[in-house]
Amino acid sequence: MKTELSVGSLWPQAGRNLGPLLSVGFTLWLIAVPLILLLLFSFREGSPWQPGSFTLQHYIDAYASSQTYTMLLNTVVLALASTVISLSIAVFFAFLTERTDMPFRNVAWGLMLIPMAVPGLLFGVSWSFLLSPKIGLINVWLRWFLAPFGIEMSEGPLNIFSLGGMVFLEGIRGVTTIFLMVVGAFRAMDPNLEEASRASGASDRTTFFRIFIPLLTPALFAAAIYSFMTSLESLEIPMIIGFPAGIYVFPTYIYLSVQRFAPPKYGLSAALGITYLVVSILLVWWYQRLARDSSRFTTITGKGYRPRLIHLGKWRYPAFAAFLFFFLFTIALPTLILFWRSLLRFYVPPSWAALGQVSLKQYWNVLGEERIFEALINTVIVGIVTASLTMILSLIVAWVIVRGKSKGRSLLDGLTFLPHAIPGVVIALALIILYLQPPLSYLPIYGTIWLIAIGLTASYISFGSRTMNGALIQVHRELEEAAEVSGAQWRQILRRIVLPLVLPAFISGWIWVASHSLRAFSIPLMLGTRNSKVLSVIMWDLWEQGGAGATAALGVMLIVALAVITVTGRWLVSRLSRQEE
Amino acid sequence: MKKKNREIKTMINRGFLASVGLLCATLVNCSSATAAEKNLFNQLVESARGEMAKTQGKLSILLDLSAKEVTPVLRAFQKEFSFVKDTIYTRMNRTEEFQRLILESKAGRTPEVDIGHAQFEAWTELRDAGMFVKPPFPYQQLAKSLPPDWGSLDSRAIDANGYYLAASALIRVIAYNKNIVPSNKVPKGLNDCLDPAWRGKFLYSTRPLMVALQHDPKTREAQLKWLKGLVENKAVFAGGQTEGLEKVIAGEYALFCGVNYNTTLRLIKEGAPLGIALPDPYALDFAQRIHVFKGSKSPATGQLYALWMATKGQPAVEEYMDRGFPWNPKTGAFQLAKGKYVAICDPGCAAKMDQYLEEHAKLLQLPGGKK
Numbered sequence: 001m002k003t004e005l006s007v008g009s010l011w012p013q014a015g016r017n018l019g020p021l022l023s024v025g026f027t028l029w030l031i032a033v034p035l036i037l038l039l040l041f042s043f044r045e046g047s048p049w050q051p052g053s054f055t056l057q058h059y060i061d062a063y064a065s066s067q068t069y070t071m072l073l074n075t076v077v078l079a080l081a082s083t084v085i086s087l088s089i090a091v092f093f094a095f096l097t098e099r100t101d102m103p104f105r106n107v108a109w110g111l112m113l114i115p116m117a118v119p120g121l122l123f124g125v126s127w128s129f130l131l132s133p134k135i136g137l138i139n140v141w142l143r144w145f146l147a148p149f150g151i152e153m154s155e156g157p158l159n160i161f162s163l164g165g166m167v168f169l170e171g172i173r174g175v176t177t178i179f180l181m182v183v184g185a186f187r188a189m190d191p192n193l194e195e196a197s198r199a200s201g202a203s204d205r206t207t208f209f210r211i212f213i214p215l216l217t218p219a220l221f222a223a224a225i226y227s228f229m230t231s232l233e234s235l236e237i238p239m240i241i242g243f244p245a246g247i248y249v250f251p252t253y254i255y256l257s258v259q260r261f262a263p264p265k266y267g268l269s270a271a272l273g274i275t276y277l278v279v280s281i282l283l284v285w286w287y288q289r290l291a292r293d294s295s296r297f298t299t300i301t302g303k304g305y306r307p308r309l310i311h312l313g314k315w316r317y318p319a320f321a322a323f324l325f326f327f328l329f330t331i332a333l334p335t336l337i338l339f340w341r342s343l344l345r346f347y348v349p350p351s352w353a354a355l356g357q358v359s360l361k362q363y364w365n366v367l368g369e370e371r372i373f374e375a376l377i378n379t380v381i382v383g384i385v386t387a388s389l390t391m392i393l394s395l396i397v398a399w400v401i402v403r404g405k406s407k408g409r410s411l412l413d414g415l416t417f418l419p420h421a422i423p424g425v426v427i428a429l430a431l432i433i434l435y436l437q438p439p440l441s442y443l444p445i446y447g448t449i450w451l452i453a454i455g456l457t458a459s460y461i462s463f464g465s466r467t468m469n470g471a472l473i474q475v476h477r478e479l480e481e482a483a484e485v486s487g488a489q490w491r492q493i494l495r496r497i498v499l500p501l502v503l504p505a506f507i508s509g510w511i512w513v514a515s516h517s518l519r520a521f522s523i524p525l526m527l528g529t530r531n532s533k534v535l536s537v538i539m540w541d542l543w544e545q546g547g548a549g550a551t552a553a554l555g556v557m558l559i560v561a562l563a564v565i566t567v568t569g570r571w572l573v574s575r576l577s578r579q580e581e
Numbered sequence: 582m583k584k585k586n587r588e589i590k591t592m593i594n595r596g597f598l599a600s601v602g603l604l605c606a607t608l609v610n611c612s613s614a615t616a617a618e619k620n621l622f623n624q625l626v627e628s629a630r631g632e633m634a635k636t637q638g639k640l641s642i643l644l645d646l647s648a649k650e651v652t653p654v655l656r657a658f659q660k661e662f663s664f665v666k667d668t669i670y671t672r673m674n675r676t677e678e679f680q681r682l683i684l685e686s687k688a689g690r691t692p693e694v695d696i697g698h699a700q701f702e703a704w705t706e707l708r709d710a711g712m713f714v715k716p717p718f719p720y721q722q723l724a725k726s727l728p729p730d731w732g733s734l735d736s737r738a739i740d741a742n743g744y745y746l747a748a749s750a751l752i753r754v755i756a757y758n759k760n761i762v763p764s765n766k767v768p769k770g771l772n773d774c775l776d777p778a779w780r781g782k783f784l785y786s787t788r789p790l791m792v793a794l795q796h797d798p799k800t801r802e803a804q805l806k807w808l809k810g811l812v813e814n815k816a817v818f819a820g821g822q823t824e825g826l827e828k829v830i831a832g833e834y835a836l837f838c839g840v841n842y843n844t845t846l847r848l849i850k851e852g853a854p855l856g857i858a859l860p861d862p863y864a865l866d867f868a869q870r871i872h873v874f875k876g877s878k879s880p881a882t883g884q885l886y887a888l889w890m891a892t893k894g895q896p897a898v899e900e901y902m903d904r905g906f907p908w909n910p911k912t913g914a915f916q917l918a919k920g921k922y923v924a925i926c927d928p929g930c931a932a933k934m935d936q937y938l939e940e941h942a943k944l945l946q947l948p949g950g951k952k
Contacts, residue, residue, distance in 0.1 A: 047706065067948065135833045244817050253948040346853055347831040425677065432681055436688030526677050541647075541672070548827050 020490060023396040024412065030458040031415050034422050034430035038277070041270035041426075058267035068253075068272075075249040078166055078238075079231035085171025086227050090178035091220070093323060095212075098186035100310045102319045106574060110567045111327045115176040116512060117562030118331065119519035119536065120236030122555040125548060126334035127169055128240065129341060131160035137337060140349055161245040169237050172330045174230060177463070178223045180512055184471050184505040185219035191308045204310070219470045225283045226466050229420050232276060235522075250275070254423055273423060284414040335559060342552035362553035366542070371533060378449050379518055379534040385453040386460065387514035391506055393457070394464030399498060401465070402472040403480070413469070420462035424455075428526030431455050447529040455523040460513045467512075471505035472498070511569040515562050622726040625718050625888070628881035630664050638666025640882050643697030644869060645674035650902045657897040658889055665882060671697075679703035683710045691876030696883030698869050702788075705935050713744050713872040716884040720746050723888060731893040735906065738867050738891055740928045747867030748890035749904035752914055752923075753791050755858040756837045756845040758829050762856070770860045774838035775810040783836040784825045785816040789941040791839045791864040796937060797924035800862050808944040811838075818945075823848075830855060839864075842914055843903035859914070862922035868904060870931070 042059070045052030062068055096102045097109050118126075130138045133155040143153050159165060193215065197207040213220075235251040243252060254272050257265040312319055340350050343358040366372065394416075401413045419427065431454060435446040445451050475498065483493045499506065524534045535558060543551040633640070644651055648670060655668045671694065673679065679700055682692055687710065699707050707713065720743065724734040738747040755768045762768070766778065774783055789795075794804035817834060819825030822844045829837050830853045837845075842857065849855050871887035873880040890898060895912075899905030905912035907923070930937070 067946075071948070132828075132831075132833050135831050239820065243820060246818065248948050256948050345851060346848075347827065428677075429680075429684075432684050433688075436684060436690065441688065522677070525675065526681060530671055543821070543824065548824070 020396050020400055023393055024400055027393050027397050027461060028412070028415065030454070030461065031419050033434055034427045034458065035277070035418060037430045037433070038270050038273050038422055038426050041266050042274050044267060047266050055267070058265075058271035061265075061268050062271045062275075067248075071248045071250055071253050074163060074242075074247060075232060075251075077163065078170060078249055079228050081167040082170035082174060082231045083224055083227040085167070086174030086178045087220070087224055089172070089175045089326065090223070091182055091216075093175070093326070094179050094183040094186045096319050096323065098183055100312050100319065101316060102312060102323070103316055104320055106570075108320065108323045109574070110570045111323070111331075112176055112179050113511065113566035113570055114327070114559075114563045115173065115331050116515040116566055117559045118335070119521075119539070119555065119558065120173070120234070121240065121521070121539065121543065122338060122552070122559070123173055123334065124169065124237050124240030125551070125555075126338040126341075127160055127165075129337045129347065130334060131158050131165065133159045133161070135347070135349060136160065137349055161241055163242070163247055166237055166241050166247065166249075169241060170231050170234060172326075173237070174227050175326075175330075177230065177512065178227050180508045181223040181226060181467055181470060182216065182219045184467075184502075184508065185216050185474065187504065194308065218473050221287050222466045222470050225287050225417075226420070226463065229276075229280060229283065229417075229462075232279065233420065233423065251423070255425075269423075270426070273426060276422070277418060280418055280420065281414060284417045335556070338552045338559075339556050341548055342556050345549055347548065362549040363557075365550050366554045366557070369538065369542070372535075372538065375533045375535050375538050378532055379536070382449050382453050382456065382524070382534055383514040383517045385450070386456040386517040387510045389453065390457045390460045390464045390513045391468075391510045394461060394468045394509065395494070395499065395502070395506060397461075398465050398468035398472050399494060402469060403477060413465075416465040417462050419458050422459075424459055424520070424522035425526060427458050428455055428523045431458075431527060447532060449528075449532045449534070452524050452527045452532060452534065453517075455527050456513075456517045456520055459520070459523060460516060463516075464509050464513060467505055467509040468502065471502040475501050507569060507572060511566055515566055518562060519558070620726070621718060621722055622728065625723065625881055625885055626662075628717060629662070629879070629885045632879040632882050633664045633666070636878050638664060639669060640665050640667070640879050640886065641669040641671070641693055641695045642883075642886070643671045643673050643692075643694045643874075645672065645698055645700060646869075646902065648672065653901045654890070654894060654897045658886055658894060661889065661893070662885065665886075673697070674700060676700065676703050679707060683707060683712065686710060686712055686875065692874050694874045695877040695879045696871050696873050696886065698871060701792075701866070701931065701934055702938065704870075704931065708744075712875055714875050714877070714880070715743055716873045716887075717881050718884060719743055720884075720888070723884075727888075727892060731889075732895070734888070734892055737925060737927050740870070740931075742928070745870045745872045745928075746884075746887045746891055748869040748871055748887055748894075749867075749898050749902060750906045751790075751866045751868040751904060752842045752859065752907055752918070753839045753864045753866075754842045754845060754917075755860060756826060756829060756840050757856050757858065758832060758835055759854045759856045761832055761835045767856065768836060768838075768858045768860075770858075771807055771838065772810075773858075774816070774836060775807070775814045777814065779814065779835055781815040781817065782834055783814075783816060783838055784819040784829065784834050784840075785811055785838050786822055786825060786840060787818045787820070787945065787947060789938055790841065790866070792934065792937045792941065793864040793866060793924040793926035793930060794862065795940065796926055796930035796933065797862075799922070800924045805940075805944065808941065812944070812946060818947075826853070826855070842917075846903045846913065857917070859917040859921065861920075862924050863918065864926070865907070865923050866926045867928075867931075 040051070043054050043056070045055050045057075093108070093112060097105050097112070102108065128136070130136050133139060136158070139156060139158055142157055146153070146157075160169070193211050194207055197211045198204075202210065233251055235255055238247075238249045238252045239255070242249060248256075250272060254269045257269045257272075337350075341347055342362050343360070344354070345357070345359075345361070348354045348357065397412065397416055401409045401416075431451060432446075434440055435443070435451060440446075445454075479497050479501070480493050483497050488496070518534075519536055521536045521540060525537050525540070528534060528537055535554070539551055539554050539558070542554060642651075642655070651670055651672075655670065659665050659668065673682075680703070683706060686692060692712070699712075720734070720739045721736075724736065724739070727734065734746075740746070755771070755774065757768060766773075766776075768774065773779075774785075791804065794800045794807075816838070819828070819837065822837075822840050825834075825837050826840060826845060826848055828834050830848065842859070845855055845857055849857070869890065871883070871890070873883050877883060895905050895909060899909075899912050903913060905914070907914040907918035909915060
């Protein structure tokens with residue numbers, strides 16, 4: 001009870017709770033500024049730097065057009081279908097890796113993280129080499145396979161440049177994020193409940209649906225909502241795959257209306273952005289209703305826990321084979337085609353004859369690129385700072401939300417989700433405006449990599465807080481109460497009780513944020529200057545000026561580096577978990 | 582009678598003398614004007630020298646080209662004017678970056694750029710935000726004072742309001758894959774892109790690169806019809822030019838209609854199996870419209886660079902950027918362009934850019950195109 005009091009009524013004890021208060025304040029400030037700007041843009045004529053009179057015209061333009069509704073439908077189909085794919089695969093693999101005796105589970109865990117290392121641009125590009133109707137490698141193979149059966153085709157049979165192609169790519173791309181969001185919940189399940197179920201004569205199937213799934217509800221909903229919102233705002237796949245086919249979704253509409261067709265329509269873009277906010281608010285409200293009684297999902301108590309592994313018997317190796325197939329098909333094959341592309345000046349499908357054209361020239365070109373090493377150092381610093389800042393803030397904010405009793409915590413919970421619905425361009429614009437004005441202009445931050453880290457933190461706080469909320473809900477407050485009774489301060493409770501218990505989720509979140517920061521594009525592009533360029537911006541430059549070969553070469557190097565980081569991170573998590581046990 | 586004749590003679594003599602005097606005075610005036618104009622170029626050089634002495638020879642330039650393309654051209658300029666010791670080059674080619682520049686300026690941060698090019702999509706915004714200042718010497722008069730070995734300055738490249746000088750040309754062509762397109766189907770004009778044989782198999786960049794054809798009254802109607810035809814023949818939209826050309830090279834698409842000549846040529850030089858067809862009429866944009874930026878510490882040096890690039894530096898522009906003016910016999914595009922009608926996006930066209938861009942987006946049914 002004492003714990004509830006200390007974090008629940010923060011204001012009366014402001015001095016004692018200064019740390020959480022400042023953290024919550026900083027987080028709110030990170031979120032509120034772009035939010036207010038987005039709202040203002042949507043109701044003002046002119047541009048952000050020359051705002052005109054107030055108007056509703058942007059909303060009329062946005063919602064009086066039939067094109068908007070076609071795009072809305074495309075967007076909803078894309079978001080829903082890809083969420084179903086991501087969630088189904090991720091839950092299945094999380095179950096296999098955490099709760100079964102599938103062989104090579106540690107390897108599988110590590111492999112699951114590798115997709116995070118593939119930037120969206122490269123993911124789209126590599127799949128276009130595999131599934132383009134005419135030159136796509138898989139299509140070439142399929143045509144070759146079908147020809148003896150009398151099925152002759154000049155192109156196809158598959159076409160990545162379609163809504164189905166976008167759903168497929170978004171779906172498999174989202175698996176890792178969802179996996180990370182739900183895997184902690186699988187690990188932290190109380191085995192007593194399952195044992196009680198089995199002791200009562202329930203079958204594995206019944207136990208799965210009546211014990212497993214209900215226990216996972218908060219994590220599953222958080223992941224599903226996050227995945228849905230991610231697909232709603234995802235830009236890279238719709239730009240690379242949907243745009244050539246003339247299939248537009250909301251993010252492409254917003255991006256194109258500001259960037260591509262002058263005069264830029266900031267107001268229209270903001271009015272559409274508000275739609276995201278409304279959808280986000282509704283989803284968060286729904287989620288909060290579902291997870292209202294969070295104690296129902298508490299599984300980590302002071303009594304000790306160790307989830308029991310389910311024996312797969314003869315399905316052990318087929319289960320791993322399914323895992324391996326997913327990895328090979330969705331990650332290894334695209335990465336290999338990207339590697340093949342990086343060895344050529346111009347793309348030709350892989351063949352013995354084409355081997356004569358192979359060289360490492362693209363790699364030398366990339367390594368000879370001006371400022372590449374400076375950009376590499378910048379990228380690493382941005383990744384580390386963003387991940388650390390995001391996860392520390394997320395832990396504190398999640399602690400306040402989950403443990404607090406104040407009325408404002410639901411609002412805080414909702415607010416932390418909203419940055420996910422704000423386009424990166426708007427977050428960057430807000431920070432530019434803010435840091436160019438006194439008093440913040442006096443800080444030596446503008447134009448440096450630190451501002452990029454702040455921008456990315458604002459963008460990823462949604463993921464961090466979702467992950468930490470999910471993990472904290474499963475930790476019973478009795479442990480913290482015991483510490484509080486023993487006279488521990490909030491810092492000690494957080495550092496010595498809460499953090500060790502949620503460390504796997506914390507590190508998983510850290511890896512996710514770090515790897516996403518390393519490949520983030522729109523915020524570094526806007527906030528970076530000549531001296532604070534990062535690799536993703538250089539990659540885009542290469543793509544525009546040098547074509548796919550140089551981009552693929554840099555991409556392959558980046559994927560290898562990120563894969564090493566993520567697998568090392570996973571090794572660290574598993575070591576920590578073992579120590580904990 | 583004699584007296585009258587003498588008076589007439591005297592009047593004629595006086596008139597003659599007056600005419601001669603007037604003529605002489607005019608000639609003297611003319612020669613002094615020529616001298617002044619010649620001095621204008623010298624004054625520009627001297628001003629630039631003075632600026633460089635104050636800034637330790639530093640000139641900051643912003644363009645949309647890659648450093649690989651720009652560096653040799655800048656070196657050639659520095660070789661000509663050795664008082665320019667150090668050129669700091671910034672590449673900027675995305676709308677977001679220009680938007681940031683405006684925000685910085687509004688907040689009182691002077692851009693660390695002396696001169697620069699402005700992306701055409703962002704140009705109106707930049708102009709309205711007061712990012713550009715008039716250069717110290719008028720280009721129209723500088724054109725008359727150039728040294729003989731600098732060649733002449735094309736008057737169409739000079740902004741009527743005196744803000745900028747365009748220093749290179751971008752012409753738009755049809756690029757095709759020579760391995761896919763049979764010889765009897767090699768495109769010659771823009772209407773060949775509308776051939777049903779290429780339905781859904783050709784690319785078109787959604788950046789309105791052929792806006793000159795929308796602007797020129799002689800080509801406008803046909804161009805608007807052609808844009809509608811693109812939608813009917815299911816043009817596949819390409820985001821970037823190199824990206825699109827890579828797809829043509831790989832064989833996914835047969836043609837890329839309205840792509841930059843210089844980008845295509847660069848890939849051909851690297852061994853790409855591409856062919857180039859320059860349509861008649863063809864579109865030309867004056868590129869590298871070099872402005873003096875607000876707060877520039879070296880406006881005269883910047884102006885000198887723009888002037889040099891548009892005239893004496895043209896061989897370097899052609900050699901390293903493939904962006905020389907196609908009416909110059911020394912450019913690679915000269916033979917392709919010979920005898921063909923050129924629609925130019927001149928300063929008048931640039932001033933109406935927003936209108937053309939809006940029209941283009943609407944005709945192609947792109948998001949953001951007003952209904």
